[in-house]
Amino acid sequence: MQLLEERIKKDGQVLGEDVLKVDNFLNHQVDPDLMAAMGEEFYRLFKDANITKILTVESSGIAPAVLAGLSFHVPVVFARKHKSLTLQDNMYSATVYSYTKKVNNHISISKKFIDENDRVLVIDDFLANGQAVEGLLEIIEQANAQLEGVGIVIEKTFQKGRELLDARGIHVESLARIAAFENGEVVFVEDK
Amino acid sequence: MQLLEERIKKDGQVLGEDVLKVDNFLNHQVDPDLMAAMGEEFYRLFKDANITKILTVESSGIAPAVLAGLSFHVPVVFARKHKSLTLQDNMYSATVYSYTKKVNNHISISKKFIDENDRVLVIDDFLANGQAVEGLLEIIEQANAQLEGVGIVIEKTFQKGRELLDARGIHVESLARIAAFENGEVVFVEDK
Numbered sequence: 001m002q003l004l005e006e007r008i009k010k011d012g013q014v015l016g017e018d019v020l021k022v023d024n025f026l027n028h029q030v031d032p033d034l035m036a037a038m039g040e041e042f043y044r045l046f047k048d049a050n051i052t053k054i055l056t057v058e059s060s061g062i063a064p065a066v067l068a069g070l071s072f073h074v075p076v077v078f079a080r081k082h083k084s085l086t087l088q089d090n091m092y093s094a095t096v097y098s099y100t101k102k103v104n105n106h107i108s109i110s111k112k113f114i115d116e117n118d119r120v121l122v123i124d125d126f127l128a129n130g131q132a133v134e135g136l137l138e139i140i141e142q143a144n145a146q147l148e149g150v151g152i153v154i155e156k157t158f159q160k161g162r163e164l165l166d167a168r169g170i171h172v173e174s175l176a177r178i179a180a181f182e183n184g185e186v187v188f189v190e191d192k
Numbered sequence: 193m194q195l196l197e198e199r200i201k202k203d204g205q206v207l208g209e210d211v212l213k214v215d216n217f218l219n220h221q222v223d224p225d226l227m228a229a230m231g232e233e234f235y236r237l238f239k240d241a242n243i244t245k246i247l248t249v250e251s252s253g254i255a256p257a258v259l260a261g262l263s264f265h266v267p268v269v270f271a272r273k274h275k276s277l278t279l280q281d282n283m284y285s286a287t288v289y290s291y292t293k294k295v296n297n298h299i300s301i302s303k304k305f306i307d308e309n310d311r312v313l314v315i316d317d318f319l320a321n322g323q324a325v326e327g328l329l330e331i332i333e334q335a336n337a338q339l340e341g342v343g344i345v346i347e348k349t350f351q352k353g354r355e356l357l358d359a360r361g362i363h364v365e366s367l368a369r370i371a372a373f374e375n376g377e378v379v380f381v382e383d384k
Contacts, residue, residue: 029305030254030268032261058251059270062222063258069224070259076222078251113221 001041001175005188007034008154008176014184018128018156019100026125026153027060032067038175039067042123042151045173046072049148051121053077053114055140057096057107057132064153065123072121077114079107079136092142094135099128107135111143118145127152127174130161137170154178157189193233193367197380199226200346200368206376210320210348211292218317218345219252224259230367231259234315234343237365238264241340243313245269245306247332249288249299249324256345257315264313269306271299271328284334286327291320299327303335310337319344319366322353329362346370349381 013021025031042064054076056065062078069076085106087093093108114120122136133150140147147170155162155174165172177189205213217223234256246268248257254270261268277298279285285300306312314328325342332339339362347354347366357364369381 023302024304025267028269028272028302030258030261030270032258032268033265035258036262059254059272062251062254063268066222066224066227066255066258067262069222070228073225075217076224076255077220078222080220080251110215110220112216 001038003034003037004153004176007031008186012186014181014186018159018181020154020156020178020181020186022154026063030063032063035063035067036070038064038153039069039071041175042068042121042173043071046121046149046151046171049121049171050119051148053118053145054121054123055079055109055114055136056123057081057136060125061123061132064125068121068123068151075113077109079109079139081105081107092139094138094142096131096135098131107132107139109139114140114143114145116144118143119148120145121148122150123152124150125153127155127161127165127172128159130159130164133161133165149173151175193230195226195229196345196368199223200378204378206373206378210351210373212346212348212370212373212378214346218255222255224255227255227259228262230256230345231261231263233367234260234313234365235263238313238341238343238363241313241363242311243340245310245337246313246315247271247301247306247328248315249273249328252317253315253324256317260313260315260343267305269301271301271331273297273299284331286330286334288323288327290323299324299331301331301335306332306335306337308336310335311340312337313340314342315344316342317345319347319353319357319364320351322351322356325353325357341365343367 057079091108149171152174249271283300341363344366
């Protein structure tokens with residue numbers, strides 16, 4: 001998605017080997033008009049899948065997921081993160097390892113909000129090692145819901161998340177695909 | 193706002209003396225179309241204030257704030273919550289006491305995203321004791337920005353938050369104002 005790639009080139013900040021900071025339009029300060037354009041793009045990519053529900057994880061997933069929900073006119077559910085694994089009867093839960101923070105987080109979704117009639121689109125801000133998305137997929141399986149696809153804002157193709165999802169035959173669409181960071185600059189897949 | 197009050201009557205769940213659970217359209221599952229209608233209503237209420245930035249707190253504030261941002265076409269910044277008060281040079285921080293969880297949380301916003309040229313609208317999902325909003329106001333003061341108003345989705349008028357803000361002469365608009373919970377039912381101010 002050109003608008004997004006231009007914004008990453010303009011405002012993204014490459015830190016070290018593999019970190020892209022996009023806190024001025026995506027995950028601390030948010031540009032609502034860009035989120036709306038991204039939501040329309042997700043709709044274009046998945047409009048034939050009869051999506052009934054969008055799932056994401058707090059906090060950075062919420063803005064892109066809710067604006068996608070506005071294009072699909074379906075409810076958006078954001079999984080809550082918590083430190084301890086407190087299994088509750090009324091919640092589906094999964095454990096998510098954070099490579100950045102080197103800790104296990106736990107995510108959960110109320111059983112009220114996902115069931116076997118749902119056709120689910122997962123939306124997240126980043127796809128790197130794929131741990132957050134895998135956690136959501138686990139919850140979708142627990143609920144016997146149908147996964148229709150995964151929509152990602154920014155994918156780092158050189159980390160293993162995309163490969164894991166492809167190996168499972170999942171329909172993944174990323175609005176910006178980063179091939180590498182070279183000399184502090186972002187190189188997109190199509191620039192290669 | 194009638195649409196919101198009807199939704200609260202239909203889907204809100206009164207728990208005990210003073211808790212209203214609205215997790216099926218506001219703070220776990222989110223209804224994007226309702227958020228968009230609320231965003232337009234906030235715009236109608238504050239459109240003459242020349243707002244340049246919207247501030248909220250993760251996670252429940254993000255959906256209503258971003259959809260308000262879409263109506264105003266201004267950036268939205270969400271404060272990050274953390275357990276420990278780690279003062280950093282590049283962040284404004286404030287301490288927020290949670291009456292629900294009986295703990296101090298700390299919130300912070302990067303100095304990059306708010307400055308003395310900003311005219312700020314604060315948006316939050318609930319106004320009860322006003323602690324989260326007070327924390328944001330503290331950050332706005334630290335940044336020497338101008339507070340133009342506070343927009344609340346659901347106000348519990350019988351708790352002290354509104355009074356605290358009124359005493360400071362702040363322009364507060366709440367889309368739904370709850371006067372009381374009676375026999376497990378919500379009573380709005382205008383029903384009184």
